[in-house]
Amino acid sequence: MNEIHNEKFASIETIQKGLRGKGYISSKQIATSLFLSYNLSKPILIEGPAGVGKTELAKTTAALLDLPLIRLQCYEGLDESKAIYEWKYGKQLLYTQMLKEKLNDVVEGAKGLSESIQNLHKYNDIFFSTDFLEPRPILKAIQQKRGAVLLLDEIDKSDDEFEAFLLEILSDFQVSIPEIGTIQAVSKPFVFLTSNNTREMSDALKRRCLHLFIPFPEAKLEREIIRLRIPYISESLMIQLVSFIQQVRELELKKLPSISEVIDWAKVLLLLNSDSLNLDLVKETLNVILKFEVDIELIEEHLYNMIAKAKKEAAL
Amino acid sequence: MESVIENFIFALRNSGVRISMSESIDAMNAVKIVGVDNREILKDSLLATLTKSFNEMELFQECFEKFFSDGSTTDHEKYVPDNFKFESEKIMSPLSQMLLTGNKSDLAVPIREAASAVDITGIRFFTQKGLYINRILTHMGLTELNSDIRRIDGDNDFLSSQIAEKLKEARGALLGDIRDFVEKQFSLYSGLATEEIKEWYLRRIKLTNVERRDFEQLQKIIRKMAKRLNDVHSKRRKSHQRGQLDFKKTFRKNLKYQGYIFDPWWKMKKIDRPEVVVICDVSRSVKTVVRFLLLLIYSLNEVISKIRSFIFCSNLVDVSNIFDNYSLEEALSKMQSGNGLPIQLGSTDYGRTFSNFKDEYLNIITKKTTLIILGDARNNYGHPHAEILKLLYGRSKRLLWLNPEDQLLWGTGDSEMKRYLPYCHLAKECNTLRHLEKFVYDLLTIF
Numbered sequence: 001m002n003e004i005h006n007e008k009f010a011s012i013e014t015i016q017k018g019l020r021g022k023g024y025i026s027s028k029q030i031a032t033s034l035f036l037s038y039n040l041s042k043p044i045l046i047e048g049p050a051g052v053g054k055t056e057l058a059k060t061t062a063a064l065l066d067l068p069l070i071r072l073q074c075y076e077g078l079d080e081s082k083a084i085y086e087w088k089y090g091k092q093l094l095y096t097q098m099l100k101e102k103l104n105d106v107v108e109g110a111k112g113l114s115e116s117i118q119n120l121h122k123y124n125d126i127f128f129s130t131d132f133l134e135p136r137p138i139l140k141a142i143q144q145k146r147g148a149v150l151l152l153d154e155i156d157k158s159d160d161e162f163e164a165f166l167l168e169i170l171s172d173f174q175v176s177i178p179e180i181g182t183i184q185a186v187s188k189p190f191v192f193l194t195s196n197n198t199r200e201m202s203d204a205l206k207r208r209c210l211h212l213f214i215p216f217p218e219a220k221l222e223r224e225i226i227r228l229r230i231p232y233i234s235e236s237l238m239i240q241l242v243s244f245i246q247q248v249r250e251l252e253l254k255k256l257p258s259i260s261e262v263i264d265w266a267k268v269l270l271l272l273n274s275d276s277l278n279l280d281l282v283k284e285t286l287n288v289i290l291k292f293e294v295d296i297e298l299i300e301e302h303l304y305n306m307i308a309k310a311k312k313e314a315a316l
Numbered sequence: 317m318e319s320v321i322e323n324f325i326f327a328l329r330n331s332g333v334r335i336s337m338s339e340s341i342d343a344m345n346a347v348k349i350v351g352v353d354n355r356e357i358l359k360d361s362l363l364a365t366l367t368k369s370f371n372e373m374e375l376f377q378e379c380f381e382k383f384f385s386d387g388s389t390t391d392h393e394k395y396v397p398d399n400f401k402f403e404s405e406k407i408m409s410p411l412s413q414m415l416l417t418g419n420k421s422d423l424a425v426p427i428r429e430a431a432s433a434v435d436i437t438g439i440r441f442f443t444q445k446g447l448y449i450n451r452i453l454t455h456m457g458l459t460e461l462n463s464d465i466r467r468i469d470g471d472n473d474f475l476s477s478q479i480a481e482k483l484k485e486a487r488g489a490l491l492g493d494i495r496d497f498v499e500k501q502f503s504l505y506s507g508l509a510t511e512e513i514k515e516w517y518l519r520r521i522k523l524t525n526v527e528r529r530d531f532e533q534l535q536k537i538i539r540k541m542a543k544r545l546n547d548v549h550s551k552r553r554k555s556h557q558r559g560q561l562d563f564k565k566t567f568r569k570n571l572k573y574q575g576y577i578f579d580p581w582w583k584m585k586k587i588d589r590p591e592v593v594v595i596c597d598v599s600r601s602v603k604t605v606v607r608f609l610l611l612l613i614y615s616l617n618e619v620i621s622k623i624r625s626f627i628f629c630s631n632l633v634d635v636s637n638i639f640d641n642y643s644l645e646e647a648l649s650k651m652q653s654g655n656g657l658p659i660q661l662g663s664t665d666y667g668r669t670f671s672n673f674k675d676e677y678l679n680i681i682t683k684k685t686t687l688i689i690l691g692d693a694r695n696n697y698g699h700p701h702a703e704i705l706k707l708l709y710g711r712s713k714r715l716l717w718l719n720p721e722d723q724l725l726w727g728t729g730d731s732e733m734k735r736y737l738p739y740c741h742l743a744k745e746c747n748t749l750r751h752l753e754k755f756v757y758d759l760l761t762i763f
Contacts, residue, residue: 012350012357032360036346047370093573197370206368207336213373 008064009038024053024060025225033212034061043170043191045155045206048214050196051258055153057214058192062149065190070144071151072137074158080165084175085139088132095127128179138166139175142185149190156195163205170208217259219246229263233270236314240277241266243310248289251299257289265289276314277307319432321347324383325366326437327504331379333372339365355384382504408468409460415486416479420493427497430455436501448498453491461487519749531607534749535644538611541753591684592623593712595673597691598651599629599664605720605747609690610648612752614639624680627651630662632672664694666732667701674704678711686714690746692721693733700732702739709739718746718755 008018016031026034034057037044046054062069072083106123110116135143141150152166169175173185193209195201217225222242226233241262249256257265265288274281282303290296325340343365350361359380367373408416414423434451461483469480518534565581573579594613598606613625617639624636635657638647654661681687687708709715717740719726719733727734737743746755 028356029360029363032350032357033364036349036361036364039349040342040345042342044364045368089578092578093576096576200369203334203336203368207338210342210364211368212364213370 009035011035018064019057019060020228022060022063023228024056025221025228026057027217027221030057030212030214033210037210038190040210041173041188043193043209044212045193045195045201045209046212046214047195047197049216049256049258051260052214052216053259054194054214055151058149058151058194061190061192062151065147065149067147067149067190068144069149069151070137070141070189071153073153074155074162076157076159078158078162080162081136083136083138083162084165084169085136085177086134087128088134092127092132125179130180133177133180138169139183141189141191142169142173142175142183144189145186147187147189149192152191152193154196155193156198156201160202163202167204167208170205216249216256219243222246222259222262225259226263226266230266230270233266234275237269237275237277238266239314240307240310241269243313244277244282244306245289247302247306247309248299251302253290253295253298254292255290255295261289277310279303279307282307317347317352318344321362323437324362324379327383328366328376328379330505331375333367333375333379335366379504382500408464409457411457411461412464412483415461415483415490423490423493426456427452427494431497431501436498437505439498439502439505441506442502445495445498445502448501449491449494452494452498519753522747534608535611537749538608538615538752541615541749541756591682592686592688593680594623594625594688594690595632595669596625596627596689597629597664598627598654598659599661599694601664601694602692602720606652607648608749608752609718609720610651611644612756613690614644614647615756624677626673626677627657627659628664628669628672629654630660630665630668631658632669632676633657633659634677663696663698664691665698666691666693666695667699670701670704670708674707678707681708681711683711683713685712686716687712689715689717689740690720691717692719692731693717693726693736694730695732697730700735702732702735705736705739709741714741715739716741716755717743719743720747721745722747 007014009015012028012031012035015034016026016028019026019031033044036042046057048054058071059069103120106119107116110119133139138150141148155163155166170191173188174182176182216222219242222245223238226238226242245257245262265285268285268288269277269281272281272285283300286296286299290299321344322340325335325343329335343362346361346365347358350357352358362380363373363376367376411426414426430452431448433455434448436448436452439445439448465480465483465487468476468483471477515533515537518530518537560583562581562583566577566579567575569579569581570577596606596609596613598610602609610627613623617623617625623639624634625639626632627635635651638650638657642650650656705715717733717736721731721733723745725731726737733743744751744755746752
């Protein structure tokens with residue numbers, strides 16, 4: 001990988017500091033995984049609930065390393081022509097039309113069918129050369145001269161078959177195109193895969209990656225994140241907020257509130273000019289953090305106790 | 317360090333985490349990069365390289381704590397109390413010396429060394445514990461210690477007999493420590509072996525004899541089986557998919573390119589996915605096995621896309637949607653109790669069931685359908701209506717009957733199996749997991 005950026009990834013601490021400088025607060029575990037992934041040149045498979053900053057981590061890493069971020073959003077039915085490469089059929093056709101007369105020249109003077117074909121064979125692979133190749137994200141990523149950060153987002157949404165295409169790029173950083181041959185990475189890209197675990201990935205894929213599980217942050221980390229994102233929030237409101245959210249996550253909800261939703265909520269509360277939580281306010285704004293009617297109903301009976309507990313924590 | 321990581325990986329495998337060669341190499345490389353001085357970083361690095369799912373992470377945490385815990389290092393307690401002063405010129409073996417002067421943490425290292433010398437990682441069964449304790453003790457020099465004690469005791473003066481007494485006490489304490497150590501190692505290295513033996517046993521035991529506490533384990537095995545069958549099966553289908561070049565279609569398709577052939581078209585071999593209809597008896601006579609029959613249908617439901625399932629006792633009920641909509645546990649208990657289903661749990665009536673089926677669902681049996689009947693054919697001396705089975709036999713592609721009873725018992729008492737037998741393409745005894753497995757395999761590959 002690129003030598004220039006090495007100092008930013010020289011140790012686990014510098015990574016943590018660098019990410020913080022770009023507005024991403026990472027746990028030690030995240031920094032360790034990045035460090036290993038960078039030094040072992042291995043892709044990194046990130047799992048965890050929605051909204052804990054999986055995609056954000058890849059973006060921030062790209063910003064930190066000052067490399068282009070190439071992103072491939074996976075979905076059902078995604079295939080190699082959309083993800084790796086495709087032939088420019090239009091261009092091929094256009095060129096054959098334009099070169100029709102030239103073809104006559106080539107074949108001219110040849111005696112018989114077999115000799116004409118012989119002549120044609122000399123120009124065999126013109127139409128299947130790199131000029132007619134349309135690189136898609138994966139091929140694009142390995143062609144970047146300075147290296148790149150390749151993000152395969154929500155890999156669990158793709159089909160089983162698509163995983164097989166990925167194996168080559170993940171283990172050897174190369175792409176095989178039958179008509180041309182194997183294209184090696186100019187400089188190895190930094191590959192991130194994210195998964196929400198809607199389906200189990202195959203062992204072959206997992207084996208080629210480092211595994212990182214990002215859980216919901218602990219109270220201390222979450223406070224730091226909010227402080228960084230919303231610097232003008234008052235200390236007591238922030239502590240109440242985080243304590244409240246941590247309690248919410250302990251309940252059996254359909255969808256737990258993510259970090260981004262918490263940040264939104266904090267902004268909403270600030271907009272409403274409140275500096276502490278109270279029952280009515282929370283009730284009215286619950287829909288910012290909870291997205292299901294059943295969840296809101298479930299939480300309402302606990303609200304009073306939870307707010308009281310949050311306030312007690314802030315008073316300490 | 318490398319051998320420590322190797323042993324750790326071995327222990328991790330034993331606790332159920334699957335680790336391949338390349339992952340262990342990664343782990344070694346990672347350790348080389350990050351070093352071993354920071355416990356947390358070492359843990360995170362190993363975690364990133366060795367585990368692949370949330371489940372495995374939990375196993376890892378547990379195993380890591382067990383493996384790298386070393387309770388004795390902080391233990392400065394001595395085998396022989398400090399206040400016992402002695403001056404003796406007696407020549408003693410290194411172990412005896414250490415016991416008299418050293419503290420427990422000094423001996424932790426020799427215990428570990430002895431353990432690796434006798435290859436503790438080979439421990440599998442709890443019956444081996446004594447053996448390994450003995451080996452470790454012998455390796456550390458128990459024989460010499462014993463002869464020291466005998467010799468000193470025989471010197472017949474006050475000091476000597478006191479030393480001997482202390483040595484005996486220390487020997488007892490050492491034995492206790494080694495026992496604890498072996499206990500810990502056993503829990504690290506034996507996990508999988510026990511599981512494997514249990515699985516082997518469960519596969520062969522009759523389903524009627526499985527005990528309640530083993531249900532969960534058995535379900536896991538069936539799940540695993542269904543998944544493996546699915547893997548095998550889906551691979552089969554794909555390898556058959558691509559056939560030869562289809563000239564007609566290729567030309568037609570490429571006409572728009574003025575006859576230039578860009579896009580070859582292949583003849584596809586179409587392999588039908590099996591279409592399955594299952595009818596399962598849930599009456600009292602098959603109560604003990606019905607759970608597993610249902611479990612099998614549930615697994616099949618996950619593997620085969622087109623499946624209709626029915627259960628019956630006195631009458632017939634369509635339960636396909638229950639398998640689709642409920643989790644395994646819920647579906648099973650719903651069906652066994654009949655809660656919320658229009659099923660009458662009276663005496664079993666195969667005749668009525670068949671006529672119900674004929675009246676309402678006959679049209680779902682086509683030339684492509686495989687019909688599977690699970691039941692013991694004990695009809696309480698009612699009319700068997702074998703002619704309906706004959707009709708189904710004629711309409712379906714295959715009619716299979718799985719009977720949980722021994723083949724010898726077919727046709728005895730109120731069993732109508734002999735009457736139904738002529739109209740089954742295949743009738744099999746099915747009362748162990750191995751039978752189930754064999755059957756599902758046949759179903760997916762042959763039919």
